[in-house]
Amino acid sequence: MTDVNRQWLLAARPHGMVKESDFRWHEAPVPTPGEGDVLVRVLYVSFDPAMRGWMDDRPSYIPPVGIGEPMRAGAVGRVEASRHPGFAEGDLVQGLFGWQDYALLNGAMLGPAAKIPAGMPPTWPLGVLGITGLTAYFGMLDLGRPKAGETVVVSGAAGATGSIAGQIAKLEGARVVGIAGGAEKCAWLVREAHFDAAIDYRGDDVGARLSALCPKGVDVFFDNVGGAILDAVLARIALRARVVLCGGISAYNEVEPPPGPRNLMNLVIQRGRMEGFIVIDYLARFGEGVAALRAHVEAGRLVHQEDVQVGLENAPRTFLRLFRGENRGKQLLQVA
Amino acid sequence: MTDVNRQWLLAARPHGMVKESDFRWHEAPVPTPGEGDVLVRVLYVSFDPAMRGWMDDRPSYIPPVGIGEPMRAGAVGRVEASRHPGFAEGDLVQGLFGWQDYALLNGAMLGPAAKIPAGMPPTWPLGVLGITGLTAYFGMLDLGRPKAGETVVVSGAAGATGSIAGQIAKLEGARVVGIAGGAEKCAWLVREAHFDAAIDYRGDDVGARLSALCPKGVDVFFDNVGGAILDAVLARIALRARVVLCGGISAYNEVEPPPGPRNLMNLVIQRGRMEGFIVIDYLARFGEGVAALRAHVEAGRLVHQEDVQVGLENAPRTFLRLFRGENRGKQLLQVA
Numbered sequence: 001m002t003d004v005n006r007q008w009l010l011a012a013r014p015h016g017m018v019k020e021s022d023f024r025w026h027e028a029p030v031p032t033p034g035e036g037d038v039l040v041r042v043l044y045v046s047f048d049p050a051m052r053g054w055m056d057d058r059p060s061y062i063p064p065v066g067i068g069e070p071m072r073a074g075a076v077g078r079v080e081a082s083r084h085p086g087f088a089e090g091d092l093v094q095g096l097f098g099w100q101d102y103a104l105l106n107g108a109m110l111g112p113a114a115k116i117p118a119g120m121p122p123t124w125p126l127g128v129l130g131i132t133g134l135t136a137y138f139g140m141l142d143l144g145r146p147k148a149g150e151t152v153v154v155s156g157a158a159g160a161t162g163s164i165a166g167q168i169a170k171l172e173g174a175r176v177v178g179i180a181g182g183a184e185k186c187a188w189l190v191r192e193a194h195f196d197a198a199i200d201y202r203g204d205d206v207g208a209r210l211s212a213l214c215p216k217g218v219d220v221f222f223d224n225v226g227g228a229i230l231d232a233v234l235a236r237i238a239l240r241a242r243v244v245l246c247g248g249i250s251a252y253n254e255v256e257p258p259p260g261p262r263n264l265m266n267l268v269i270q271r272g273r274m275e276g277f278i279v280i281d282y283l284a285r286f287g288e289g290v291a292a293l294r295a296h297v298e299a300g301r302l303v304h305q306e307d308v309q310v311g312l313e314n315a316p317r318t319f320l321r322l323f324r325g326e327n328r329g330k331q332l333l334q335v336a
Numbered sequence: 337m338t339d340v341n342r343q344w345l346l347a348a349r350p351h352g353m354v355k356e357s358d359f360r361w362h363e364a365p366v367p368t369p370g371e372g373d374v375l376v377r378v379l380y381v382s383f384d385p386a387m388r389g390w391m392d393d394r395p396s397y398i399p400p401v402g403i404g405e406p407m408r409a410g411a412v413g414r415v416e417a418s419r420h421p422g423f424a425e426g427d428l429v430q431g432l433f434g435w436q437d438y439a440l441l442n443g444a445m446l447g448p449a450a451k452i453p454a455g456m457p458p459t460w461p462l463g464v465l466g467i468t469g470l471t472a473y474f475g476m477l478d479l480g481r482p483k484a485g486e487t488v489v490v491s492g493a494a495g496a497t498g499s500i501a502g503q504i505a506k507l508e509g510a511r512v513v514g515i516a517g518g519a520e521k522c523a524w525l526v527r528e529a530h531f532d533a534a535i536d537y538r539g540d541d542v543g544a545r546l547s548a549l550c551p552k553g554v555d556v557f558f559d560n561v562g563g564a565i566l567d568a569v570l571a572r573i574a575l576r577a578r579v580v581l582c583g584g585i586s587a588y589n590e591v592e593p594p595p596g597p598r599n600l601m602n603l604v605i606q607r608g609r610m611e612g613f614i615v616i617d618y619l620a621r622f623g624e625g626v627a628a629l630r631a632h633v634e635a636g637r638l639v640h641q642e643d644v645q646v647g648l649e650n651a652p653r654t655f656l657r658l659f660r661g662e663n664r665g666k667q668l669l670q671v672a
Contacts, residue, residue, distance in 0.1 A: 061605050226601065245604050260596030265562065268581050268612030269397050276604035 005030045007070045008099035008315050014055055017253040017323065020316040022055070023071060023099075031104040038087045038105040038113070040077035042097050044308075046126040047073065047319050047331040048160075049224075052252040061278050070098040071315070074131060075335075076122050077103065084110065092116040094125045099315045101335060120294075127160055127330035128297055128304040129290050135246060135279040136164035136222075137289045141172075142282075143244040143275050144220040148173030151214045153233055154195075156224030156249060158185035160304070160330035163193050164293070165222045165246070167302050170194060174220070177213050179206065179229055181325045188328075192303050207232045217241070217270075226250045231261035234272075243267075243274040253323055305329025341366045343406045344435035344651050350391055353589040353659065356652040358391070359407060359435075367440035374423045374441040374449070376413035378433050380644075382462040383409065383655050383667040384496075385560075388588040397614050406434040407651070410467060411671075412458050413439065420446065428452040430461045435651045437671060456630075463496055463666035464633055464640040465626050471582060471615040472500035472558075473625045477508075478618075479580040479611050480556040484509030487550045489569055490531075492560030492585060494521035496640070496666035499529050500629075501558045501582070503638050506530060510556070513549050515542065515565055517661045524664075528639050543568045553577070553606075562586045567597035570608075579603075579610040589659055641665025 004027050011024035033039045054072055057064045065072045075097035079087050084105075087093065095113035097103035105113050116125050127133060144165075146152050152169040156162040157178025166176045166189070178189040179199045186198035199209040210218070210232055217238030223230050226248025237243070251258050267274060282289065296302035307328045309318045318333045340363050347360035369375045390408055393400045401408045411433035415423050420441075423429065431449035433439035441449050452461050463469065480501075482488045488505040492498040493514025502512045502525070514525040514534045522534035535545045546554070546568055553574030559566050562584025573579070587594050603610060618625065632638035643664045645654045654669045 059605075231596075245601070247604065248601050251601065257598040257601065259598055260567075260600040262593040262595055264596040265581070265584050265587070265593060265612075267610065268583065268614065269395075271611075271613050271617060273609060273611040274603065275607075275609040276601075277607050278604065281607060 003030050004028075005100055005102045006312050007101070008312070009068055010055060010065045010071055012067070013057055014052075014253070016255050018052060018055065018320065020320070023316045025313070030102050033081050033083050033104060034106070035083050036106060038079055038084045038093075038110065039081040040093060040095075040097055040103045040105060040113075041080045042075050042077040042101055042103060042335045043092075044123055044126060045073050045075045045097075045099060045312075045315065045333045045335055046130065046132075047322055047327075047333065048132065049247055049249045049252055049322050051319070052323070061280070070100045072096055072098050074126055075103070076116060076125055086110075087113075087115075092122055094130070099312065101312060123306055123308070123330075123332055124297075126332060127306055128164060128302070129293055131279055132160040132330055133164050133293045133304070134282065134286060134289045136161045136168055137293055138279060138282045138285070139244050139246050139277055140165045140168045140220075140222055143277055144169065144222055144242050146172045146174040146220045150174045150219035151216060151238070152176045152220040152222065153179065153210070153214065153218045154222045154224075155179045155229045155233075156247070157189055157195065157198065158329070159224060159327070161246060162222065162224050163189070163329065164302065164304065166195050167193055167296075169220065169222075170196075171296065171301060177210070179225070185328075188305075201229060207235065210236050220244065222246060224249060227258065231263050234261050234263035234266050237266055237270045237272050239270050241270055241272040243272060245274060245276040249323070306332055308332045308334055310334045339366050340364075341436055341438040342648050343437070344648070345404055346391060346401045346407055348403070349393055350388075350589070352591050354388060354391065354656065356656070359652045361649070366438050369417050369419050369440060370442070372420050372442060374415055374420045374429075374446065375417040376429060376431075376433055376439045376441060376449075377416045378411050378413040378437055378439060378671045379428075380459055380462060381409050381411045381433075381435060381648075381651065381669045381671055382466065382468075383658055383663075383669065384468065385583055385585045385588055385658050387655070388659070397616070406436045408432055408434050410462055411439070412452060412461055422446075423449075423451075428458055430466070435648065437648060459642055459644070459666075459668055460633075462668060463642055464500060464638070465629055467615055468496040468666055469500050469629045469640070470618065470622060470625045472497045473504055473629055474615060474618045474621070475580050475582050475613055476501045476504045476556075476558055479613055480505065480558055480578050482508045482510040482556045486510045486555035487552060487574070488512045488556040488558065489515065489546070489550065489554045490558045490560075491515045491565045491569075492583070493525055493531065493534065494665070495560060495663070497582060498558065498560050499525070499665065500638065500640065502531050503529055503632075505556065505558075506532075507632065507637060513546070515561070521664075524641075537565060543571065546572050556580065558582060560585060563594065567599050570597050570599035570602050573602055573606045573608050575606050577606055577608040579608060581610060581612040585659070642668055644668045644670055646670045
C-alpha cells in the first residue's frame with residue numbers, strides 16, 4: 001500500500017465530444033478509515049456510455065458528477081482496511097468507486113457496496129453479471145418480450161449490453177439481427193454470439209439490409225444508438241412492435257440533442273410501443289437476473305467479451321474508446 | 337330522388353398540402369340496387385385528419401383511395417331503397433359512404449353499415465359517439481390510463497377527438513391542460529369543456545406555459561399534432577409518463593416526414609412510454625365505448641361541438657378547414 005491516492009477528477013463539463021482535458025489528474029493522500037469506514041483498493045473500473053450523461057449538468061436520473069470530484073464509475077476492489085463489522089480485509093466488493101486507486105466507503109456509500117461471491121471472476125460483476133448484463137436482461141425480457149419466431153434487431157450489438165441482449169432474445173427463440181460497426185464485430189456476432197445475421201452500419205446500407213433480413217418487419221428493437229439507425233428500424237417495424245430505448249450513444253456527445261426519427265408516426269400505423277428504462281428500477285430483481293445470466297454463462301449458452309485496458313493513467317482515453325467504437329465488448333480498466 | 341349521383345372523385349395524389357384540385361367533381365347515374373343491395377342517400381359526411389393519409393399511396397393501416405374513386409369518408413345516410421332483408425327504406429345507417437349523394441351497399445360494404453339507434457341525433461355516430469369519440473375514449477383510458485391527481489396534456493385539444501380525450505381524463509380525476517390554436521378555442525376549452533387550463537400554441541410560448549402549468553411534469557400526453565408540440569411535451573414528461581400517439585396533423589401535408597422530437601431520450605431518463613394505436617383494433621369493444629360516452633353526454637358530463645358545413649359541392653374546402661384549424665369541433669358536411 002502506497003500513501004498516494006491517484007485520481008481523475010472532473011475538470012470541466014464537456015462541450016460536445018468528451019476530451020481527455022475534461023479530466024484532471026490529482027494525487028491525494030490515501031484516506032484513513034474512521035470508525036465504521038471501509039477502505040477499498042480499486043482493482044477494475046467499468047466504462048459505460050451512460051457515464052457521459054453524468055458529466056452534464058442537466059436534469060437526469062442521477063445527479064451530475066461535481067466539478068473537482070473524482071469521476072464516478074462502477075468498479076470492483078479489495079478491502080484494504082475495514083472498521084466496519086460487515087467487511088473484512090481481503091473481501092472483494094463492487095460499488096461506485098470511481099476513477100481512483102482508493103475509495104473510502106462510509107455512510108451512504110456502504111449500502112450499494114456488495115461483496116462478490118466466492119468463485120466468481122472479479123470482472124464479471126462489472127460486465128455480464130453487472131449493470132451491463134442486467135440492463136440487457138431486463139430490457140429485453142421485460143420491455144422487448146420477444147416471442148419464439150419473432151424478429152429482433154439490436155443496435156450497438158457488439159457492445160457489452162447489446163451482445164447480451166441479442167443472445168437473451170435468441171434463448172427465447174427469436175431470430176436476431178445485430179447492427180454493429182465494422183466487419184470484425186459483425187463476424188464476431190454471427191460466429192461467436194450466434195446472431196442470425198449482422199449489419200455493418202459503416203459499410204452497409206442499413207435500411208436495405210434491414211428490409212432484406214427482416215422481410216416481415218421488426219417485432220422487437222433493442223436500441224443503444226438512436227439517430228439514423230433508430231429511424232431506419234422505425235420505418236420497418238411490424239405490427240405491435242416493441243422498441244426498447246436502452247440508450248442513444250450516437251447523440252451523447254452532441255451539444256444539443258439532434259432531431260429525432262422521421263418515422264415516429266409508424267408507431268401509430270403499426271400500433272407500436274417505444275419505451276425507455278433505467279436498470280436501477282429493477283434493483284429488487286437483480287438477484288434473479290444475476291442467477292439467470294450466471295447459469296447461461298456457465299452452461300456456455302451466453303458468450304461475453306471483456307476489453308481490459310491497463311493503468312489508471314489511461315482512464316480518460318479508455319473512456320473515449322467507447323465513443324470511437326474501439327472497445328470489443330465490455331470496456332474495463334485494470335487499476336491494480 | 338333525383339337520377340344524378342354527384343360525387344367527388346380522387347383526381348390526384350396530393351404533393352404536400354392537399355388542394356381542391358386533387359379532387360374532381362363527377363355526375364354519375366344513381367345506381368340501381370340489385371338483389372341483396374341497399375341504396376343509401378347520404379345525409380352527413382364526416383371529415384377527419386386521418387383521411388389525408390388515405391390519399392397517399394404508402395403502406396398504411398388501410399389501402400389508399402384509388403385515383404378515380406369517390407373520396408372515402410365516414411357518413412350517415414337514409415336507406416332509399418333496399419333489396420336486403422336487414423334494411424328497410426327509411427332506416428338511418430352509418431358507414432364509409434364517401435363524398436357522394438348516393439352509396440350502393442353490397443357485399444363487403446354491408447358488413448360495416450350499422451343502423452343508428454332510434455332517438456339518437458343522426459350526427460352523433462360521426463362525432464362524439466363515432467370513431468372520433470371512441471378514439472378519444474380508448475386512447476385515453478387504455479393507453480393513457482390517467483390516475484386521479486395526475487397531469488394530462490392534450491394537443492389538438494379543441495378538435496373533435498382532443499376535446500373528448502381531455503374530458504375523459506377529467507372524469508378520471510386528472511388535471512387537464514389543453515393545447516389549441518387561438519384564444520377563442522382556448523376560452524372554449526376552459527369555459528365549456530372544463531379543462532383546467534389551455535395553451536394557445538399560436539400566441540403562447542408553449543414550453544414556458546407547459547413548465548408553468550405542469551410543475552410536476554406531464555404524466556399523460558394525448559397527442560394529435562406531433563412536431564414541435566410533441567417535442568415540448570417530451571422535454572417535460574414526469575416519471576413513467578405515457579405518451580399516446582393518436583395522430584400528427586402537423587406533418588400530414590408534408591411531402592416527406594419531418595425530423596422527429598429532439599427530446600426522445602427523455603423517455604429513457606423518465607422511463608416513459610410512447611405508444612401508437614388505431615381505434616379499429618377496439619372494434620369488439622365499441623359497444624362499451626358508445627354506451628359510456630352516450631351516458632356521459634346525456635348526463636351533461638361531456639360537451640361536444642359540431643361544425644356543420646352545407647352542400648356536397650363544398651366537400652374539398654370543408655376538408656381543408658381541418659388543416660387550417662378553422663373547424664370548431666367535429667367537422668361535418670350536410671349533403672341532404
